Amino acid sequence: MIGTVFLDRDGVINDKAAEDDYIASWDRFRFAPGALEALRRLAQAEVRIVVLTNQRGIARGRLTEEDLAGIHQRMAAAVEAADGRIDAIFHCPHDLGVCDCRKPGTGLFTRAAAQLPAVRFAESATVGDSLSDVEPAVRVGSLAYLVGDGPRLTALLEEAEQRGLPVAGSGRSLLDVVTRHLLEDGSDYG
Numbered sequence: 001m002i003g004t005v006f007l008d009r010d011g012v013i014n015d016k017a018a019e020d021d022y023i024a025s026w027d028r029f030r031f032a033p034g035a036l037e038a039l040r041r042l043a044q045a046e047v048r049i050v051v052l053t054n055q056r057g058i059a060r061g062r063l064t065e066e067d068l069a070g071i072h073q074r075m076a077a078a079v080e081a082a083d084g085r086i087d088a089i090f091h092c093p094h095d096l097g098v099c100d101c102r103k104p105g106t107g108l109f110t111r112a113a114a115q116l117p118a119v120r121f122a123e124s125a126t127v128g129d130s131l132s133d134v135e136p137a138v139r140v141g142s143l144a145y146l147v148g149d150g151p152r153l154t155a156l157l158e159e160a161e162q163r164g165l166p167v168a169g170s171g172r173s174l175l176d177v178v179t180r181h182l183l184e185d186g187s188d189y190g
């Protein structure tokens with residue numbers, strides 16, 4: 001029984017920016033195919049939906065806290081307009097190696113659990129597109145799911161196995177993971 005789903009943002013909810021680039025404004029934000037539908041289904045299933053996102057672009061001066069807050073406000077509004085819901089968003093604005101919240105650190109997870117007392121890691125799932133999402137999920141005791149396209153996903157799953165990181169399931173998109181793994185009785189929510 002999944003009570004909470006922790007979602008990475010870039011590469012899961014929205015198409016990620018090119019290498020070394022950041023989504024610095026709403027006009028650059030594109031929902032990943034199926035992501036709004038996935039969020040609608042999770043909301044209908046009464047799963048708590050928490051976004052945990054590294055936003056190092058803030059430390060690097062590519063966007064401000066205010067820019068990020070504006071993007072997240074519009075993202076949440078678009079999700080709600082599509083009958084979905086985002087209950088909370090926690091972000092790490094820091095550069096590499098200076099905090100415990102930047103994933104693969106567990107700080108965003110523990111902050112979420114501290115601020116949302118109903119969160120139980122043992123009854124949670126985490127969906128990300130990198131092993132930096134899987135690693136902290138495994139450490140806190142959340143089931144980890146990976147999103148990716150063919151060759152990239154295969155490489156990620158191989159690396160996870162080499163590093164002894166258990167991946168509970170995978171799919172080509174958030175919607176794929178939600179329908180195949182998180183809401184296996186998903187026909188009820190169709």
Ligand SMILES: [Mg+2]
Nearest residue numbers: 008010011129
């Ligand atoms: Mg990502």
Ligand SMILES: [Zn+2]
Nearest residue numbers: 092099101102
């Ligand atoms: Zn941080």
